Amino acid sequence: EVHLVESGGGQVKPGGSLRLSCVGSDFMFNKYNMNWMRQAPGRGLEWVATISTSGTDVYYGDSVKGRFSISRDNAKNSVYLQMDSLSAEDTAVYYCARVDYDVLIFAPDFWGQGTLVTVSP
Amino acid sequence: SHELTQPPSVSVSPGQTATITCSGNSFPRQYAYWYQQKPGQAPALVIYKDDERPSGIPERFSGSSAGTTATMTISGAQAEDEADYYCLSADNGGYRVVLGGGTRLTVL
Numbered sequence: 001e002v003h004l005v006e007s008g009g010g011q012v013k014p015g016g017s018l019r020l021s022c023v024g025s026d027f028m029f030n031k032y033n034m035n036w037m038r039q040a041p042g043r044g045l046e047w048v049a050t051i052s053t054s055g056t057d058v059y060y061g062d063s064v065k066g067r068f069s070i071s072r073d074n075a076k077n078s079v080y081l082q083m084d085s086l087s088a089e090d091t092a093v094y095y096c097a098r099v100d101y102d103v104l105i106f107a108p109d110f111w112g113q114g115t116l117v118t119v120s121p
Numbered sequence: 122s123h124e125l126t127q128p129p130s131v132s133v134s135p136g137q138t139a140t141i142t143c144s145g146n147s148f149p150r151q152y153a154y155w156y157q158q159k160p161g162q163a164p165a166l167v168i169y170k171d172d173e174r175p176s177g178i179p180e181r182f183s184g185s186s187a188g189t190t191a192t193m194t195i196s197g198a199q200a201e202d203e204a205d206y207y208c209l210s211a212d213n214g215g216y217r218v219v220l221g222g223g224t225r226l227t228v229l
Contacts, residue, residue: 047218105211107154
């Protein structure tokens with residue numbers, strides 16, 4: 001079964017930075033696009049970013065464009081999310097998710113358990 | 122605001138059919154995906170590509186899409202199906218994910 005394990009969450013002050021990591025296992029990591037998704041406390045799901053299999057193509061949600069950066073290292077079966085200029089509105093559980101194979105939309109088929117990011121003074 | 126519209130809540134009695142709709146301009150051009158999220162857990166895929174069911178998902182879960190509305194149906198809902206359900210698709214360009222606001226299903 002597919003496994004995705006996130007790490008790197010924690011508390012950070014407004015304006016600060018944080019880097020999340022996600023390690024995938026039990027599937028061919030380099031064959032799949034990967035997503036970051038998030039969910040603010042008591043709120044719905046939000047798409048954050050997508051990266052292509054090679055890392056060449058990246059896409060971002062409007063609320064994080066210009067502040068967040070997604071990257072990957074296929075040799076380490078890992079995907080990362082660099083988050084800069086954080087604000088309280090970025091407080092959420094961040095999920096790493098594998099994108100369904102061979103479809104033209106970035107829809108997750110498996111999700112990690114998430115890592116909590118809290119932005120507060 | 123969300124680009125896909127779902128009812129905030131649906132309530133059924135055990136054994137009844139629960140229907141959750143998802144409306145938006147993504148359809149019919151783009152596929153609909155549906156996720157189940159129970160309290161304190163990560164979302165789990167229950168329907169993909171409009172009407173396909175992943176392995177391990179009970180047959181009572183089904184999906185369809187017509188016009189600008191995608192629908193997920195639980196035929197004979199059970200107490201264990203009580204959860205939040207989210208629909209997901211893409212904008213017509215395909216490079217931006219769009220989501221519904223979620224529907225809380227109550228089975229009692």
